[in-house]
Amino acid sequence: MSADSTPVDWEEARALAYAAGRSAAGPAEAVPLPDADGRTLAEPLLSLTDLPAFPTASIDGWAVRGTGPWRPVGRVLAGGTAPVLDHDGTCMEIATGAMVPAGAEALIRIEDSTRDDAGLVSGTPRAAPEWRLPGEEATKGEELLPAGTAVDPAVIGVAATCGYETLTVSAQPRAALLVFGDELLTRGTPGDGRVRDSLGPQVPGWLRRYGAVIDPGAVLGPVQDTLDAHVDALRSALATADLVCTTGGTMHGPVDHLHPALAALGAEYVVNTVAVRPGFPMLLARLTGDDGRTRFLAGLPGNPQSAVIALISLVAPLLAGLHGRALPALPHVRVTRAVPGRGSQTHLALAALDHDGRSATPVGHVGSAMLRGLANAHGFVVVRPDTQAAAGDTVPFLPLPLLKGERP
Known part of the structure; x- marks a missing residue:
């Protein structure tokens, strides 16, 4: 396969990733x-x-037949089978959720009823029915x-x-993560030419929010910067995972071995680079295992914000397809400040939503290597190629997968 490719339009890339997932969805299970x-x-x-399966009382009170006053002839509680109320002038005490007796003509709330010295019940049913009908x-x-x-x-x-x-x-996809880059530290503070890996700790959380299963043991790295090490790590991860995500190595630098490793494994590109900024050197490839099953590899750029953009641009649609879900339509928001375009490429600009989710304000610290802006954002304003967004314009919005009740 050739690693050369004209960048794919961002919307087309999402659609291709989704279609690839739908075509490879696994068998259903109970x-x-x-x-x-x-x-x-x-x-x-x-x-x-x-639903309900039987007429069900929605009040505590009396089931009555005929005109009152009524003589009590029994009681029916939730969970019991009601006997027939088959004589005029009789009633049956009934509890909320209980089966309404056949023959009952009305229900009277306990607070709307009285009993005389002889035990007879009087009262007036309310205008609205007090029970739920079957179906x-x-x-x-x-x-x-x-x-x-x-x-x-x-x-x-x-x-x-x-x-x-x-x-x-639907089958639940299993994921693995390979972190590439000899310059990465897995603990401690950055310095002396080395930087702390921020993707190894965070990518599994994004994958889980999009519905993938990823165990702690399925995260490996940093993988040594050699072609043999990349091929071995990919082959091992693909043996058990439906989706392998990698971080870094998506370009063609002296230690970028992902493309040669994919060629060695016989992979086929679904998407190879996307016309989007940040994050354009992302990729999605498809491989067929010895068992005939399709696996996927998502190459995420090494810069943290670019990697997250690749996740929500390619991996999220792929997982939606693998799950058999619809590809969510993007909501639209009003931008409160101007957002520049990126020429012929789609611009994904980090933004925070207002309290009602209808307006979005661009946030700061949004360089492709930065994460501070991401931590303060709810998603990305989408500025399509050859356009720009002025303050007050309505544009698509690509949300991050937030937990219910977290933020707007």
């Missing part, structure tokens, strides 16, 4: 409900029964959620309500 959190539905979630939320066989839905605790709750014990979910 997992217990508690283990499904963070996974993706591989098939539609259908209701196994009417009010869903009917048996109805599609509740489509395939491709990300499973969260709410989805698990819906499934449990329907009676599911397991959910059929």
